[in-house]
Amino acid sequence: MDLDKLTWLLEGLLERTPGTRHALVLSRDGLKLCHSAGLRTDSADHLAAIAAGVQSLAHSASVEFGDGAGGVRQAMAEFYGGLLFIVEAGHGAHLAVITSAEAEPGLVGHNMNELVEQMGEYLSTPVRAATGTA
Amino acid sequence: MHSTTSESPAPEPPSGSGPPGPPSGAGPSSGARQPASDDAHPPLPATAEQALKIAVVGGFGAGKTTLVRSVSEIRPLSTEETMTRAGDGIDDTDGVEAKHSTTVAFDFGRITLDATSVLYVFGAPGQERFWFLWDRLFSGSLGAVVLVDTRRLEDSWYAIDRLEAQGTPFIVAHNDFGDTDHTLEQVRAALDLDPGVPLVRCDARVRASAKQVLIALVRHVRSLVCEGSR
Numbered sequence: 001m002d003l004d005k006l007t008w009l010l011e012g013l014l015e016r017t018p019g020t021r022h023a024l025v026l027s028r029d030g031l032k033l034c035h036s037a038g039l040r041t042d043s044a045d046h047l048a049a050i051a052a053g054v055q056s057l058a059h060s061a062s063v064e065f066g067d068g069a070g071g072v073r074q075a076m077a078e079f080y081g082g083l084l085f086i087v088e089a090g091h092g093a094h095l096a097v098i099t100s101a102e103a104e105p106g107l108v109g110h111n112m113n114e115l116v117e118q119m120g121e122y123l124s125t126p127v128r129a130a131t132g133t134a
Numbered sequence: 135m136h137s138t139t140s141e142s143p144a145p146e147p148p149s150g151s152g153p154p155g156p157p158s159g160a161g162p163s164s165g166a167r168q169p170a171s172d173d174a175h176p177p178l179p180a181t182a183e184q185a186l187k188i189a190v191v192g193g194f195g196a197g198k199t200t201l202v203r204s205v206s207e208i209r210p211l212s213t214e215e216t217m218t219r220a221g222d223g224i225d226d227t228d229g230v231e232a233k234h235s236t237t238v239a240f241d242f243g244r245i246t247l248d249a250t251s252v253l254y255v256f257g258a259p260g261q262e263r264f265w266f267l268w269d270r271l272f273s274g275s276l277g278a279v280v281l282v283d284t285r286r287l288e289d290s291w292y293a294i295d296r297l298e299a300q301g302t303p304f305i306v307a308h309n310d311f312g313d314t315d316h317t318l319e320q321v322r323a324a325l326d327l328d329p330g331v332p333l334v335r336c337d338a339r340v341r342a343s344a345k346q347v348l349i350a351l352v353r354h355v356r357s358l359v360c361e362g363s364r
């Protein structure tokens with residue numbers, strides 16, 4: 001997994017999407033993998049746990065009420081002062097984005113899905129030893 | 135999908151089915167009856183008067199999810215996620231090496247104890263990064279079960295401290311992993327448990343055993359209510 005490259009991609013998402021504040025990639029069991037620079041470590045840990053829980057509950061909702069395709073496309077929460085978006089990133093990971101209240105949900109969702117496609121290859125890249133540049 | 139078994143004979147047509155409002159508010163005696171639902175769940179007896187919300191807490195891997203699954207008569211809600219490599223060094227699976235998933239939100243199940251009591255059982259997530267969810271699970275709870283694994287007793291201190299601090303009635307259940315010869319007295323001493331707190335032993339995988347734990351909790355809560363009204 002190429003975390004530097006992923007982080008760089010996350011920063012790119014924030015730059016081109018108005019109103020976005022933080023972006024984070026987490027494992028489905030609630031641990032952060034990487035995040036944008038503006039997110040403090042404690043907040044990143046917290047967001048990773050929250051997003052895993054939300055996605056898991058959304059998945060349960062899809063099992064109970066969905067059409068059987070069995071997947072969560074996107075979970076969203078709107079609160080005073082902002083929004084939280086979460087999409088599946090593949091390879092057992094999720095992508096979470098926090099925005100200000102002014103962000104445009106359609107654009108955020110679109111850009112997140114676009115990013116997920118780019119992320120795929122970096123997420124799946126096996127961890128390499130520090131010297132393993134062969 | 136809906137493999138459900140009902141403990142109670144359910145003598146009536148499902149005229150009184152439907153959950154008693156939002157789970158966090160489920161106090162005794164749910165007034166409003168909802169129309170019959172068409173799902174495959176066993177109907178609640180129409181006489182069900184006491185909807186009791188119960189929380190199951192305890193350390194990582196103590197068997198909380200297992201217990202909720204064992205007792206639930208409806209398909210349990212479970213939010214298990216496979217533990218990933220990211221958790222190496224964080225999620226300590228010593229003693230439960232077979233464990234490959236962990237609760238990332240909460241477990242939920244329902245059990246009808248008798249004609250008048252229905253328990254709504256919420257299993258908490260055990261790992262520290264999810265503890266922020268506990269307040270919500272506790273709110274409106276009549277009581278709690280603290281599940282302990284004697285190989286990791288220290289993991290249960292946090293749960294016990296929190297329940298004591300907020301004055302929620304609870305019992306402690308030693309989930310027997312077949313590992314120890316500890317007597318319950320030894321477990322009680324090791325936990326420094328108040329003599330008034332019941333301590334029982336169970337196998338969370340066995341429905342009858344898990345159910346006895348919940349019955350013990352309901353008895354304890356009732357006895358506290360009786361004492362209080364004296």
Ligand SMILES: Nc1nc2c(ncn2[C@@H]2O[C@H](COP(=O)(O)OP(=O)(O)OP(=O)(O)O)[C@@H](O)[C@H]2O)c(=O)[nH]1
Binds near residue numbers: 197198232312336339
């Ligand atoms: N031998 C034995 N194994 C058990 C018992 N109860 C649970 N297990 C096993 O112990 C492991 C942990 O059980 P879980 O129910 O996931 O534990 P949990 O408390 O919900 O864990 P978290 O949600 O991750 O905190 C599983 O692999 C179970 O199969 C028991 O009574 N005896």
Ligand SMILES: [Mg+2]
Binds near residue numbers: 236257
């Ligand atoms: Mg669990």
